């Protein structure tokens with residue numbers, strides 16, 4: 409079997425917290441991220457690039473991005489390959505840019521094109537400040553359309569925190585990507601060969617506009633898809649994905665870290681929670 413044309417590591421939903429003593433439902437998310445990075449380092453995998461699929465910080469805190477930046481530097485120093493960063497609903501653009509990009513603070517969307525040899529990776533920004541669902545918006549879709557007007561030699565991977573497909577945890581389906589029809593129109597028939605996402609905190613595969621969609625396991629904790637829809641069940645469980653590209657075909661493998669899937673919270677989906685989730689975007 410020939411080696412993959414490209415091997416990418418997808419890391420989703422790190423939810424890094426500001427201080428070393430902080431815990432998220434008992435989970436040390438920064439330790440989880442370091443354990444994932446150690447596992448990758450000890451595996452002998454030679455990645456061509458790393459992709460983070462959003463919810464980098466747990467609540468957009470500047471100190472969380474400073475801690476996250478340490479992990480990104482470690483990756484860059486170890487592998488010397490591109491590290492692509494997407495934002496999720498738990499992120500905040502200004503402190504992210506200040507800590508990770510050393511750019512002037514800005515609330516503009518963070519989207520960019522990253523090339524891994526002949527493969528193009530386009531990072532999209534689905535963050536709607538103060539909302540759990542995602543939206544790309546007309547301007548960003550126009551920008552994407554312009555990018556896709558020129559084909560990449562090995563095709564294009566799109567990275568976005570909110571997947572355009574429904575997932576297996578029913579309650580989460582209220583807070584997915586909103587402008588899916590416009591997104592479909594933008595990417596259908598282009599050179600996009602795969603969509604990588606996070607947000608749903610369990611490995612989920614789907615198909616959209618003729619393109620495979622993979623939402624990778626989260627680093628911070630997992631959500632249980634085998635559970636009644638009126639509550640969330642959060643469980644321990646951390647992982648990442650290995651993405652192989654061969655001849656413009658994307659294949660994703662979930663790697664779960666060792667440990668029990670211990671229950672850490674069961675959260676009801678109440679009417680007031682739904683009302684808050686479904687508020688229109690701020691103007």
Ligand SMILES: [Fe+2]
Pocket residue numbers: 421423463496498607609626
């Ligand atoms: Fe998340």
